[in-house]
Amino acid sequence: MTDLFITFYAITLIYFALSERVKKFIWLLAIQGLILFGVVFFSLHKIELFDFIFILVETLLVKSIVVPWFLDEVRKRNHLKREHQPYIPVFYSIIIVVISLIVSFMLSDYLHNDQMHTQYFTVAFASIIFGIYFIIIHKNIFSHVVGYLIIENGIFLLSLAVGSAMPLMVNLAVLLDVFMGVLVLGIFINRVGNTFKSVEAGNLSKLKD
Amino acid sequence: MVLLFIIASLFFSLSIFLFRNKILTRILSAAYLILLVALSIYAYFHVNQYDSVYYKFDSLGILLSFVLCLLSIPAFYHSYLYLKRHQSSEKDKAVYYATLIMFITAMTSAYFAENIPLLWVSIEATSLFVTFLVFHDHTKNALEAAWKYLFVSSVGLAVAFGGILFLSIIANQSGLTSLSFDKLLLVAKHMDLLWLKISFLLIFTGFSVKLSLFPLFAVAIDAKTIAPSPVNALMSTALVNVGFVGIFRIYIILSQTEAKDWAQHILLIAGIVSIFIATIQIFRVKRLKRLYAFSSMEHMGIVALGLAAGGIGYYAAILQLIFHALVKGGLFFQIGQIRQHFKSLWLKDSGNYFKINPVGSFAVILGLISILAIPPSGLFISEFLTFKALFTAGQYIVVIFALILLTVIIYNFVHFSFQLLYNKIPDELVNQNIKINPYEAISSFALFALVIFLGFNPPFFFTDLIHQALTVLN
Numbered sequence: 001m002t003d004l005f006i007t008f009y010a011i012t013l014i015y016f017a018l019s020e021r022v023k024k025f026i027w028l029l030a031i032q033g034l035i036l037f038g039v040v041f042f043s044l045h046k047i048e049l050f051d052f053i054f055i056l057v058e059t060l061l062v063k064s065i066v067v068p069w070f071l072d073e074v075r076k077r078n079h080l081k082r083e084h085q086p087y088i089p090v091f092y093s094i095i096i097v098v099i100s101l102i103v104s105f106m107l108s109d110y111l112h113n114d115q116m117h118t119q120y121f122t123v124a125f126a127s128i129i130f131g132i133y134f135i136i137i138h139k140n141i142f143s144h145v146v147g148y149l150i151i152e153n154g155i156f157l158l159s160l161a162v163g164s165a166m167p168l169m170v171n172l173a174v175l176l177d178v179f180m181g182v183l184v185l186g187i188f189i190n191r192v193g194n195t196f197k198s199v200e201a202g203n204l205s206k207l208k209d
Numbered sequence: 210m211v212l213l214f215i216i217a218s219l220f221f222s223l224s225i226f227l228f229r230n231k232i233l234t235r236i237l238s239a240a241y242l243i244l245l246v247a248l249s250i251y252a253y254f255h256v257n258q259y260d261s262v263y264y265k266f267d268s269l270g271i272l273l274s275f276v277l278c279l280l281s282i283p284a285f286y287h288s289y290l291y292l293k294r295h296q297s298s299e300k301d302k303a304v305y306y307a308t309l310i311m312f313i314t315a316m317t318s319a320y321f322a323e324n325i326p327l328l329w330v331s332i333e334a335t336s337l338f339v340t341f342l343v344f345h346d347h348t349k350n351a352l353e354a355a356w357k358y359l360f361v362s363s364v365g366l367a368v369a370f371g372g373i374l375f376l377s378i379i380a381n382q383s384g385l386t387s388l389s390f391d392k393l394l395l396v397a398k399h400m401d402l403l404w405l406k407i408s409f410l411l412i413f414t415g416f417s418v419k420l421s422l423f424p425l426f427a428v429a430i431d432a433k434t435i436a437p438s439p440v441n442a443l444m445s446t447a448l449v450n451v452g453f454v455g456i457f458r459i460y461i462i463l464s465q466t467e468a469k470d471w472a473q474h475i476l477l478i479a480g481i482v483s484i485f486i487a488t489i490q491i492f493r494v495k496r497l498k499r500l501y502a503f504s505s506m507e508h509m510g511i512v513a514l515g516l517a518a519g520g521i522g523y524y525a526a527i528l529q530l531i532f533h534a535l536v537k538g539g540l541f542f543q544i545g546q547i548r549q550h551f552k553s554l555w556l557k558d559s560g561n562y563f564k565i566n567p568v569g570s571f572a573v574i575l576g577l578i579s580i581l582a583i584p585p586s587g588l589f590i591s592e593f594l595t596f597k598a599l600f601t602a603g604q605y606i607v608v609i610f611a612l613i614l615l616t617v618i619i620y621n622f623v624h625f626s627f628q629l630l631y632n633k634i635p636d637e638l639v640n641q642n643i644k645i646n647p648y649e650a651i652s653s654f655a656l657f658a659l660v661i662f663l664g665f666n667p668p669f670f671f672t673d674l675i676h677q678a679l680t681v682l683n
Binding site: 111113114115116128132135141144145148151152155158159162180181184185188191192195196203204205206207209 | 333337340344349350352353354355356357359360363364367370371374375377378381382401403404431434435493494495496499
């Protein structure tokens with residue numbers, strides 16, 4: 001069952017490369033949150049009940065409802081519809097996602113370790129690589145935050161990959177990162193939108209001497 | 210105790226933020242500073258003891274928390290002056306002080322954190338708070354600097370978190386259930402080297418944002434150019450020390466294994482590349498704050514070289530870190546005073562400062578001598594020891610290259626500082642009738658004097674704490 005979810009997760013990455021609409025990014029993030037919820041639900045039941053419920057609530061509530069809702073508010077406020085021409089055309093992006101998946105496969109095979117869940121690791125690593133790539137190719141700061149969240153989801157999967165006895169501390173860390181990070185980044189996007197009248201990253205290039 | 214301190218700080222910070230009352234803000238700020246000093250003293254008398262399961266008062270943490278105390282007290286005073294000069298509203302002032310308190314608390318938590326996830330959470334918290342402080346002026350530049358700093362440090366810290374997860378794999382293999390530093394040290398010898406190296410690399414990359422070291426140094430430099438000068442004084446010193454704590458604690462684990470030489474190579478490369486980039490960039494600076502920010506990068510490069518050299522280099526690295534923090538703090542505290550005399554922020558439009566404010570210029574000159582490690586500055590001793598250690602380790606080429614770069618930095622640093630002090634500029638660029646506050650330079654003089662004193666006549670408890678921090682390494 002979890003393998004199916006993991007495959008779905010990899011497919012969302014390809015969809016990210018395909019889409020140009022900001023609204024779709026938000027939907028995809030919500031779907032990723034749901035998939036992570038599913039993965040946790042089917043794979044983590046050996047841990048303590050409290051931790052288990054905490055992680056379930058976190059993935060369902062925070063990752064798939066609160067964060068996407070908040071991003072949608074930010075999107076509406078800044079009248080974002082479509083990402084204007086990323087630096088690299090969609091076609092090449094898809095190739096790069098696929099390559100990043102293949103590289104991750106090879107890497108996780110090379111790093112093979114008893115403590116590690118190989119499938120999770122593969123997709124987690126691909127997600128992190130793709131998140132960084134996503135930030136690089138997009139021109140507006142809203143998409144940068146989306147890229148950051150893809151990295152965060154990758155990190156979350158990575159934490160599932162490296163051991164079922166995940167300490168609560170690690171969880172809290174992820175929660176803080178996503179929740180506070182997104183909240184504060186969202187506030188700043190609004191600020192940038194108000195000050196510069198657009199959220200193009202090109203506006204933010206005055207800090208030179 | 211640390212947990213109580215954090216709760217108290219939260220309470221103070223919230224009260225300041227909610228009530229926005231001038232007198233209350235002052236009382237609570239003073240109370241907070243007393244609490245901060247009390248915590249450091251308490252920590253000193255409970256050295257090497259655990260404080261709840263999450264914190265431990267280890268020697269390095271104690272040393273750096275004392276440095277933080279020494280810098281926080283003037284930072285509050287200079288913040289008061291800064292906010293008065295910029296005629297900030299009561300709301301802005303309340304937000305500023307509330308955030309400053311939480312920023313200092315997060316740094317204290319990072320110094321004493323006993324396990325890696327907590328250290329990471331504390332560092333993440335420093336990023337969030339410092340972003341708001343950088344954004345204090347609400348200008349376009351401040352917005353850009355704050356955004357870039359928050360974004361890049363969030364991504365950097367996410368990468369570092371990946372490293373922590375890798376570390377948890379090897380911890381699990383060794384039968385550990387928590388990522389406590391002490392426990393990791395015990396099992397370090399049996400760890401899988403490949404995973405350990407990957408995790409060090411990721412954690413080093415992530416925390417380099419804080420240490421303003423190669424590779425992720427750029428955003429910190431931008432943020433330091435824009436932030437209010439009292440915030441700068443903490444960002445370039447205490448926050449840099451936080452980055453050092455993060456990297457140093459992981460390095461100690463690696464130093465117990467065969468990966469030690471490899472880690473030292475990484476530090477050597479990062480150190481020398483940082484000094485090189487700082488040297489190139491210093492040619493191009495046009496603002497005093499940026500000059501000081503790149504100088505921090507150069508000093509952190511030397512710290513990394515000290516760690517890379519090993520032996521006496523470790524001692525030199527910690528000495529360098531502490532002295533740099535004190536001197537750089539003093540220099541940044543002067544900037545507020547310098548800025549009020551000139552209409553523009555650019556170095557080319559400022560000059561003749563020696564005539565305008567002789568006491569302030571004297572502080573600038575003393576700071577210049579101290580930061581360039583010219584005797585009697587304590588930094589002379591730490592840099593001398595670093596290069597001695599590098600020679601002993603047989604790194605002749607690195608030493609020669611670094612010394613050449615430092616010479617170039619000294620030339621440029623003196624050039625820009627003298628421009629400020631002696632350059633002839635038209636009168637219309639100078640704000641007339643500024644009242645000079647003679648007390649404003651006191652904090653800088655005190656910090657510079659302390660560095661000279663500690664360099665030549667270090668008290669026993671000071672050297673003892675440094676030696677204790679290094680016992681695992683030697």
